[in-house]
Amino acid sequence: xxxxxxxxxxxxxxxxxxxxxxxxxxxxxxxxxxxxxxFFPGANLNLQFITFGRIRPLHTNAVIFAFVGNGMFMxxxxxxxxxxxxxxxxxxLSWFNFWGWQLIIVSAAITLPMGFTTSKEYAELEWxxxxxxxxxxxxxxxxxxxTIVKRREKxxxxxxxxxxxxxxxxxxxxxxxxxxMPAGFLKSYSMYAGVQxxxxxxxxxxxxxxFFLTTPYLGLMYYFLPKAANRPVxxxxxxxxxxxxxxxxxxxxxxxxxxxxxxxDWAQSLGMVFSxxxxxxxxxxxxxxxxxxxxxxxxxxxxxxxxFMVAAVTAYGMATLEGPLMSIKTVNSLSHYTDWTIAHAHxxxxxxxxxxxxxxxxxxxxxxxxxxxxSTKLANYHFWIGMLGMIFxxxxxxxxxxxxxxxxxQFNHEGFLQYPxxxxxxxxxxxxxxxxxxxGTLYFIGVLMMAYNLYRTAKVGxxxxxxxxxxxxxxxxxxxxxxxxxxxxxxxxxxxFFTVLAILAILVGGMVExxxxxxxKQNVPTxxxxxxxxxxxxxxxxxYIREGCLGCHSQMIxxxxxxxxxxxxxxxxxxxxxxxxxxxxxxxxxxxLAREGxxxxxxxxxxxxxxxxxxxxxxxxxxxxxxLTQDLDTNSLPMHLAALRRVGVPxxxxxxxxxxxxxxxxxxxKVVADLKKDQITCDASKEIVAVIAYLQRLGIDIKSAPxxxx
Amino acid sequence: MEEKIICSMDGxxxxxxxxxxxxxxxxxxxxxxxxxxxxxxxNQMASLPLDGGETPSNDQSNAE
Numbered sequence: 001x002x003x004x005x006x007x008x009x010x011x012x013x014x015x016x017x018x019x020x021x022x023x024x025x026x027x028x029x030x031x032x033x034x035x036x037x038x039f040f041p042g043a044n045l046n047l048q049f050i051t052f053g054r055i056r057p058l059h060t061n062a063v064i065f066a067f068v069g070n071g072m073f074m075x076x077x078x079x080x081x082x083x084x085x086x087x088x089x090x091x092x093l094s095w096f097n098f099w100g101w102q103l104i105i106v107s108a109a110i111t112l113p114m115g116f117t118t119s120k121e122y123a124e125l126e127w128x129x130x131x132x133x134x135x136x137x138x139x140x141x142x143x144x145x146x147t148i149v150k151r152r153e154k155x156x157x158x159x160x161x162x163x164x165x166x167x168x169x170x171x172x173x174x175x176x177x178x179x180x181m182p183a184g185f186l187k188s189y190s191m192y193a194g195v196q197x198x199x200x201x202x203x204x205x206x207x208x209x210x211f212f213l214t215t216p217y218l219g220l221m222y223y224f225l226p227k228a229a230n231r232p233v234x235x236x237x238x239x240x241x242x243x244x245x246x247x248x249x250x251x252x253x254x255x256x257x258x259x260x261x262x263x264x265d266w267a268q269s270l271g272m273v274f275s276x277x278x279x280x281x282x283x284x285x286x287x288x289x290x291x292x293x294x295x296x297x298x299x300x301x302x303x304x305x306x307x308f309m310v311a312a313v314t315a316y317g318m319a320t321l322e323g324p325l326m327s328i329k330t331v332n333s334l335s336h337y338t339d340w341t342i343a344h345a346h347x348x349x350x351x352x353x354x355x356x357x358x359x360x361x362x363x364x365x366x367x368x369x370x371x372x373x374x375s376t377k378l379a380n381y382h383f384w385i386g387m388l389g390m391i392f393x394x395x396x397x398x399x400x401x402x403x404x405x406x407x408x409x410q411f412n413h414e415g416f417l418q419y420p421x422x423x424x425x426x427x428x429x430x431x432x433x434x435x436x437x438x439x440g441t442l443y444f445i446g447v448l449m450m451a452y453n454l455y456r457t458a459k460v461g462x463x464x465x466x467x468x469x470x471x472x473x474x475x476x477x478x479x480x481x482x483x484x485x486x487x488x489x490x491x492x493x494x495x496x497f498f499t500v501l502a503i504l505a506i507l508v509g510g511m512v513e514x515x516x517x518x519x520x521k522q523n524v525p526t527x528x529x530x531x532x533x534x535x536x537x538x539x540x541x542x543x544y545i546r547e548g549c550l551g552c553h554s555q556m557i558x559x560x561x562x563x564x565x566x567x568x569x570x571x572x573x574x575x576x577x578x579x580x581x582x583x584x585x586x587x588x589x590x591x592x593l594a595r596e597g598x599x600x601x602x603x604x605x606x607x608x609x610x611x612x613x614x615x616x617x618x619x620x621x622x623x624x625x626x627x628l629t630q631d632l633d634t635n636s637l638p639m640h641l642a643a644l645r646r647v648g649v650p651x652x653x654x655x656x657x658x659x660x661x662x663x664x665x666x667x668x669x670k671v672v673a674d675l676k677k678d679q680i681t682c683d684a685s686k687e688i689v690a691v692i693a694y695l696q697r698l699g700i701d702i703k704s705a706p707x708x709x710x
Numbered sequence: 711m712e713e714k715i716i717c718s719m720d721g722x723x724x725x726x727x728x729x730x731x732x733x734x735x736x737x738x739x740x741x742x743x744x745x746x747x748x749x750x751x752x753n754q755m756a757s758l759p760l761d762g763g764e765t766p767s768n769d770q771s772n773a774e
Contacts, residue, residue: 005765082762157758223759232756240744248736469763505736512729 002473004152007466008081010368012094014463016074017364019102020357021451023070026109027062028444034059035437038589039430041612041622049113051622053548057124058112063349064122066105068213071357073097073140075220076163078364080144083160083223085153085471089146093139100136104129115546116186120201120581122208123177126186130178137174141167148495152471156495158239162219164495165247165502169211172506177204181580183643184636187542191647194576198258198584199267203510206254213348214316215247217356221289221313224360228305234291238284245281247502249274251509256327259336260558261584262573267513268329274509275327282320289313304379308359311387315351319344334409337554337588339429340401343394350390350443358382358450365454369461378453386446392439400432404588409562417565422591427618527574530701532649533694535656535664536671538640539632540694543687544583547624554585555594555698568595568699575702578649590621595699602671603678605692627688634661634685667693 037043037052044050081088088094107129111117117124125133144167148160177200180188190197226233233239255263255271290313293300300306322344326335335341366373373379407425410418419425533541544550557563559570571594576582600608607614610628612621638656645651651660668684671692675682682689 008764079759082764083758085763152763153758155755155758157755159759226756226759230760232753232760236752236756237744237747240747241740244740245737468765470765471763508732508736512725 003470004473005468005470006085006087007468009077009088009091009094009465010463010467011465012088012091012098013074013078013364014368015098016070016077017361017368019098020067020070020074020361021447021454023062023066023105024354024357024447025444025451027059027067028440028447030055030062031059032437032440032444035433035440037622038620039433039437041620044622046623046625048115048547048624048626051547051624053551053622054113054115054117056548056551057117057121058109060122061108061112061124062105064208064213065108068217068349068353068357069101069105071353071360072166072212072216072220073101074364075224075360076144076216079159079220079223080147080163082469083153083157084147084151085469086147086151089143089150093143093146097136097140097143100132100139104132104136107132111186115548117545117548118180118188118190118581119545119548119550119583120177120190120197121205121586123174123201123204127178127180127182127188128186130174130180134171134174134178137167137171141171145495145499152474154474156498157222158233158236158243159219159223161243161498161502162215162222164499165243165506166211166216166219168499168503169207169215169247169251169506172503172510173204173207173211176510177201181643181647183640187636187640189640189643189647190581192580193648194579194582195263195573197579197582198261198576199255199263199514201582202257203251203254203514206257207251207506209348210250210253213353214250217353218242218246218285220360221285221309221356224356224363225289225292225309225313228303228309228359228363229293229296229299231292231296234288234294238288242281242285242288244505246278246285248505248509249278249281251506252513253278253327255513256332257586258584259327259329259332260560261556262571262576264573270513272327272329275324277324279321279324283317286313286317286320289316304373304376304383305359305363307380307383308355308362311383312352312355312359315347315355319348319352322347333558333560334405335401336558337586338401338404338408339397339432340405341587343397343401346390346397347394350386350393354443355386358386358447361450361454365457366461368463369458370464371457371461374453374456374460378449382446382449382453385442385449389439389441389443389446392442393436394439396432396435396439400429400436403429403432408566409560411562417562420566422566422588423616423618426589426620430620433620525572525574526577527572527702530575530577532578532644532651533697534667535637535641535660536667536690536693537697538644539634539637539664540690540692541583542640543627543691544694549593550583550585552585552587552589552621554588554592556584557592557594563592567592569702571699572702575699580644580647580649590619593695593698597696597698597700598703601678602674602692602696603680605695606675606680606682606688609688609691627691628682628686630687631685632687632690634664637661637664671696 033043033050034052034055044052048054077088077094104125108125111126111129112124116126118126144163148156148164179191181191182188192200222233222239252274253271255267256275259268259272290310293306293310300310325331326340326344362373362379404425407419407428412418555571557567557570564570576584604615606628608616609624611623611625612619637660641651641656641660645653665684668689671689672682672684
């Protein structure tokens with residue numbers, strides 16, 4: 001037998017590990033700031049760059065793609081080499097992956113606070129960065145497959161299956177959802193509009209959770225849990241069933257983010273049914289993880305690595321039971337738009353991803369530095385302060401979410417809304433927001449404790465850049481005894497065959513949902529009175545996107561009496577046909593704005609934007625004084641209108657060169673005259689004028705003429 | 711409204727039938743495959759992560 005000696009690359013693992021800790025600290029700190037701004041709106045110090053609407057996406061992107069992303073690469077680069085008994089395919093690609101990813105994160109950290117965003121959740125980064133993500137991701141995929149092909153272990157362990165499904169699915173999701181029309185260097189409009197954009201976005205958004213936050217981490221669980229417990233996984237058979245049912249079912253569940261919206265009912269029901277079915281594989285996976293520790297629970301008491309893992313896997317189980325329950329339409333009618341969703345997301349993020357990442361870091365640092373963990377006691381303290389932090393974070397926000405949901409729906413004996421003013425419902429939960437920030441602080445302190453512990457571990461030990469390993473070469477071992485067939489060739493083909501099967505499994509769900517949606521495009525009831533936005537309104541809408549208003553304000557009134565009483569006629573699919581991108585939102589920290597037009601005067605909006613407390617005492621909305629002083633960037637208007645025409649908004653050819661500017665000026669003068677009536681003097685060139693024009697347009701089209709369905 | 715849309719699609723019934731066929735075929739095939747695997751193979755697969763191939767002097771897998 002030809003035994004080969006080779007070296008595992010630890011440098012790349014260490015690099016990703018360090019950045020996991022760094023970005024974890026950054027991402028959570030930004031989260032903490034966002035949490036404080038929710039009960040103390042002045043915490044942004046009136047700086048536009050750190051307003052809630054801009055840092056919320058920064059927080060989600062930093063935690064998901066920077067913290068968990070680096071954690072995922074760290075775990076994969078460590079485990080893949082050992083499972084394949086081979087060094088990574090290409091050191092160059094490994095480092096390209098590393099530096100490329102960090103560069104993308106830095107560019108996100110710069111552009112998001114500056115207001116460059118597509119507004120699509122978890123896909124906010126503008127088109128040049130999206131292209132960079134695709135390039136770096138492809139480098140990772142090539143490196144992954146290259147390593148698998150040159151492996152010395154003939155079988156592919158189930159963790160590698162999870163890595164492959166992550167690699168291919170994220171590619172498909174990212175490309176499909178990133179179809180945008182550039183309108184300048186850092187501005188673009190989604191190719192899809194309204195209902196279609198919503199479906200594609202949540203097909204992406206949901207599966208980003210599935211294939212970025214879940215499948216790679218499940219693969220890592222299947223590797224690191226048996227390693228840390230030093231025993232094989234409870235049932236390998238169950239892991240096979242877990243894998244295939246999970247990847248097959250997950251992709252269908254996206255529409256559960258759009259229940260009771262203008263998305264066709266059949267798609268909503270499909271999303272709900274598949275979400276419910278997801279309980280089975282998710283719990284199969286959780287039980288498989290926990291049962292691996294049968295007979296070894298004494299180790300869990302001693303070892304912080306296992307402690308974190310058990311808590312992480314349990315949190316996975318809780319989140320994957322709760323998610324399907326929230327997908328039941330009746331439950332969703334209460335939970336949607338409330339903080340319940342936020343609590344659910346953080347159960348997964350803090351518990352599953354956070355704790356599993358910490359366990360991997362505690363596992364890896366002593367091994368990379370060939371020493372023992374500097375302080376097991378400190379790691380145990382981290383575990384308990386993290387748990388406490390999680391409880392203080394999640395429990396108040398559940399209470400907040402359910403309180404909001406119930407208050408929004410409450411009618412009095414006379415049949416009127418009990419709390420007609422939205423503000424009453426938010427003021428009620430502000431104490432919960434304060435408690436949440438205490439929980440977040442505790443969790444954050446735990447992370448700092450871990451960073452210090454890992455730093456001291458590294459100081460004590462000596463880093464081993466390469467780990468020497470030995471294994472028989474696969475060629476010799478794989479040749480069939482009769483010598484007629486090189487078994488290796490078949491094996492080499494297997495990952496590709498496997499990949500094709502995995503792609504088919506995920507594409508089926510996506511296609512069955514999305515293709516009819518495109519067919520329905522011709523059947524979606526269009527509304528004759530719904531017209532494209534005017535140039536000034538387009539500019540106002542761009543500012544609405546820039547400021548991240550949809551982080552707190554939905555534009556989708558659900559067909560419930562409690563909503564139509566509060567906001568007006570429920571939203572129709574036909575009203576969104578020119579919405580590139582759709583701005584339905586997913587969260588209400590303020591009222592829905594779908595029928596905002598005409599509710600208040602221009603002066604009210606002006607005063608409200610200057611300081612929301614002036615019109616609405618107790619409001620938690622940030623002030624936007626810069627809208628009153630900053631000039632509209634009318635130079636970019638032609639490019640924006642041309643891009644919108646290219647994606648299907650019917651602006652006449654040449655409209656952007658002249659007529660649009662005149663139209664804009666005329667409408668701006670009207671808004672200024674309107675303000676003048678209330679003794680407010682404002683220059684027509686200011687941003688606030690466009691924002692007022694946009695807000696006053698929202699939802700009025702179907703009021704202006706009878707609804708005409710084709 | 712949704713009913714009208716669905717009914718106006720040509721041959722819409724085929725989507726439901728295709729979906730259920732794919733679904734049943736997929737899960738039967740997968741379960742059949744998983745449950746016909748031999749115990750020896752499964753044990754060998756399950757123990758894969760425990761042998762990282764590190765030469766003994768480098769093997770830290772049991773270090774705590």
